[in-house]
Amino acid sequence: MEAKSRTLEITVLSGEDLRIDNKSVKRNAFVVVWTDTYGYKSTKMDAEGGSFPCWNDKLVMDMPMHTRFVTLQVKCKASGAGDKTVGVARIPVTDFIGGISPDTRLQLLSYRLRDSKGLKNGIVNVSVRVKEPLQACSSQAKVSVLDHIPIDGRKDFGVVAGIPIWNGYPSTSLFR
Secondary structure, eight states: OOOSEEEEEEEEEEEESOEETTEEOOSOEEEEEESSSSOEEEOOOBSSOTTSOEEEEEEEEEEETTOOEEEEEEEEEETTTEEEEEEEEEEEGGGTSSSSSOTTSOEEEEEEEEOTTSOEEEEEEEEEEEEOOOOOOOTTTTSOGGGGSOOTTOOTTOOOOOOOOOSOOOTTSSOO
16 A cells, blocks of 8 residues: 655754844744645744844654655744744755655755745745655564574574576676
8 A cells, every 4th residue: 555645753943043034033033834735744943043033843744645845834923913923935845755864764955935925035944855655574574684693603593695596698798
């Protein structure tokens, strides 16, 4: 059976030079992370960081297999007026899945925030890792390879590596 989602571990680290209407954010910045229309989580508010907040909040979320972007929305709690959006960054899933390094490797990423007019409004720094689901295995597969390595000269549980030999190699082959 094919999985319908992956577990995403995203740590929202910090922000840099956050602005609203070209003025530095004073306090109460937080980030909402969206993996799809209904799947979102939020960081805690940084009451003291101003325009350079530090959250260091780890959010573990389900990310549907069809997800193409993870959206980070940086907001600021305004007194009496509700929440104001500082800026948005859309992270392509291809930035941390399907590249040269394994998907489960921790990726440190920084993205430019854009406001509703498309203007630069700061930077958000995150780390992302896709957590591999645990696979069920038989009781025979649970035995560690280390359990079969000879200790103190005993040769009764050695590991053997086989190399296939075929007759049909051309005479110019390295394998003769």
